[in-house]
Amino acid sequence: MRLIQCEHQSRLRVALVEDERQVRLLDAEYGTYGLAQHAIREGQTLSAAAEAALTDTRLDYAKLIAEGRLRTPLSHPDPAHCLISGTGLTHLGSADTRSAMHAQISDQAQAAKEALTDSMRMFKMGVEGGKPAVGEIGAQPEWFYKGDGGIVVDPEAALSVPAFAEDAGEEPELAGLYVIGDDGQPWRVGYAIGNEFSDHVTERHNYLWLAHSKLRACSFGPELLIGELPEHLEGTSRIVRDGKTLWEKPFLTGEANMAHSLANLEYHHFKYPGFRRPGDVHVHFFGTATLSFAENVRTQEGDRFEIELPALGRPLRNSLTFVADDGATTVNAL
CATH class of the missing domain: 3.10.330 (Vcp-like ATPase; Chain A, domain 2)
Structure with a gap:
């Protein structure tokens, strides 16, 4: 449904x-x-x-x-009570890429464990402990905050890029949608296609700026899938410019293509009491395996992102618009 x-x-x-x-x-x-x-x-x-x-x-x-x-297929009457978050370093990519990643990790670990980057260590933790047995707690994933419901853009609407941004890149992802019950119990409403949308230039300049790079608009939907999620999902991400496909690439998601189980990602999000406030809505992005930025694509005004995951219904489509610089924000003393 x-x-x-x-x-x-x-x-x-x-x-x-x-x-x-x-x-x-x-x-x-x-x-x-x-x-x-x-x-x-x-x-x-x-x-x-x-x-x-x-x-x-x-x-x-x-x-x-x-x-x-x-x-969007889920929203809160008060956008301030909708938390948008996500997790990264969760996907293995294609079968060939997965095999190469495992080999790279093994070789690096044997050669010089201390030489592993923080990202590679985090990924290795997920590969080794991201899918715990039922009743056990698995490896903690990377986690980030994107904003509240005010950053959410409807399907078919334009994603805005602030003047201070250095990049405007798509992130095709699976998103989990949740409502917190009156007793503080999280309930998964279902799943949707997501465009987590980030500033990759800012992130790559210094990984400690990851938090800054995530404070951007995002979109999800248009359809909400209720019920069981297939373990293997195949999709396509593309950028259309002036009516022609500028860039296109398939991507894989679902637990069969991830280092972490969805249950493990959900546990490490909702273990915090502040994320179990009765009545709140949560939108949690589960990570990506494909980025046009990694292939040196630079987006511009009017480009349209199209993310297809046929199992989740109609594609998610959003155009891109750049916001004019409104000057520096200053703080006044009272």
Whole structure:
């Protein structure tokens, strides 16, 4: 089952994707968020709650997109109560790349363990301990904060690049979407395609600037996948410029292509009490294996990112816009 959110008659609505042409509205206040809270309180699965809330109203999917009424598949009524975060160094890449990575780690570790970079040590920890047995705690992954719900850009809308940015690059990822119950219990609502979007020039200049490089816009959706996630997912990431494909590359995700299990990544995020505040929404990016920046692609105004993961429905598409410099921000004394 896949759901979307859209604007209909000046209200945020949640709808079931029936096929690529039409969606069917659900009767739920506050969209997917309200539907999820209702399911939690009633002890239902989200799919059961969705089926019970179906109406007879169907909308044209293409028209929603053309009229700019498509929204991210999960949001909080107050964006300040939506935390956007992520984790890196989680993916193994293709089978060939994975084999090469394992060999590189082994050779480096045997030659000079102290010579390993922090990134390689972190990756090695994930390969060796990122998929613990049930009931055990695995290796802690890299973690970063991106912002609150205010940085989220709807599917089909433009990702803005601040004037101080040195790069504007896509990061095609799988994202987990969560709602925290009244008792502080995290509930996974489902999964969506994500464009985590980062400033890779800033990050590569000095890895201690990783935190700065992540404070950018992002997007996810347009569809929310409810239920089991396939272990192996194949997608395509591309950049379109002036109507032509500038860059395109396949990518792999899902647990079969990751050093960490999703359960391990979720544990190390939600182990912090501050991330279990009742009523909050969390969007957590699970990492990427493919970047156009790594192949010396530099984006520009008007470029469009397209990320496809067929198992998760319609592709995520966002254009790019650069924001004019509004001058230095100053702090006034009271």
